[in-house]
Amino acid sequence: QQPVQSPQAVILREGEDAVINCSSSKALYSVHWYRQKHGEAPVFLMILLKGGEQKGHEKISASFNEKKQQSSLYLTASQLSYSGTYFCGTEIDYGGSQGNLIFGKGTKLSVKP
Amino acid sequence: DSGVTQTPKHLITATGQRVTLRCSPRSGDLSVYWYQQSLDQGLQFLIQYYNGEERAKGNILERFSAQQFPDLHSELNLSSLELGDSALYFCASSVGGSERPGNTIYFGEGSWLTVV
Numbered sequence: 001q002q003p004v005q006s007p008q009a010v011i012l013r014e015g016e017d018a019v020i021n022c023s024s025s026k027a028l029y030s031v032h033w034y035r036q037k038h039g040e041a042p043v044f045l046m047i048l049l050k051g052g053e054q055k056g057h058e059k060i061s062a063s064f065n066e067k068k069q070q071s072s073l074y075l076t077a078s079q080l081s082y083s084g085t086y087f088c089g090t091e092i093d094y095g096g097s098q099g100n101l102i103f104g105k106g107t108k109l110s111v112k113p
Numbered sequence: 114d115s116g117v118t119q120t121p122k123h124l125i126t127a128t129g130q131r132v133t134l135r136c137s138p139r140s141g142d143l144s145v146y147w148y149q150q151s152l153d154q155g156l157q158f159l160i161q162y163y164n165g166e167e168r169a170k171g172n173i174l175e176r177f178s179a180q181q182f183p184d185l186h187s188e189l190n191l192s193s194l195e196l197g198d199s200a201l202y203f204c205a206s207s208v209g210g211s212e213r214p215g216n217t218i219y220f221g222e223g224s225w226l227t228v229v
Contacts, residue, residue, distance in 0.1 A: 100168070
């Protein structure tokens with residue numbers, strides 16, 4: 001049930017763009033994206049619901065392809081503050097949802113000056 | 114600050130011992146979730162409670178148990194501790210359960226458990 005994230009790690013220079021993918025073998029009700037700095041709590045970025053639109057704020061946006069059960073997180077013009085590990089959390093559609101999230105293993109993003 | 118409060122922040126204990134981790138959800142949230150994160154590992158879902166009742170169970174060991182009290186705070190009990198139980202334990206909360214899917218889940222700062 002655990003979603004698969006790719007890539008596992010990516011190194012960027014400031015100002016470069018990145019895409020992080022999340023794929024599930026199960027039908028999903030929603031996909032949640034979080035960023036975690038080392039030793040800190042995961043911080044919520046955005047949620048995408050089935051039937052919903054692409055979300056985004058500032059230079060971070062995401063999409064959700066219901067047919068493929070895939071989501072992608074887009075980071076444009078990256079900043080040093082974007083460094084961290086990005087997790088997608090998937091809410092499985094049981095014909096409703098239990099509400100809990102199953103997380104991928106994470107994508108470690110490092111932004112260099 | 115997410116509004117989810119966890120105590121203690123750090124805990125060191127010996128193998129074979131038992132510990133209790135405590136969590137207070139955000140005001141108004143009825144669902145509480147527990148996750149385990151080992152060194153450089155992802156977030157492993159342990160268990161979810163909604164308004165005092167167990168709602169979903171993940172990869173929680175039989176040595177571990179949890180409950181949610183009438184005031185909605187939750188406790189995670191870890192017993193017969195082993196070295197491999199050393200991890201960061203997160204509590205998270207959201208407004209609803211299955212009747213309101215798609216809720217944002219907010220994480221507490223976590224409790225660092227070291228078993229020696």
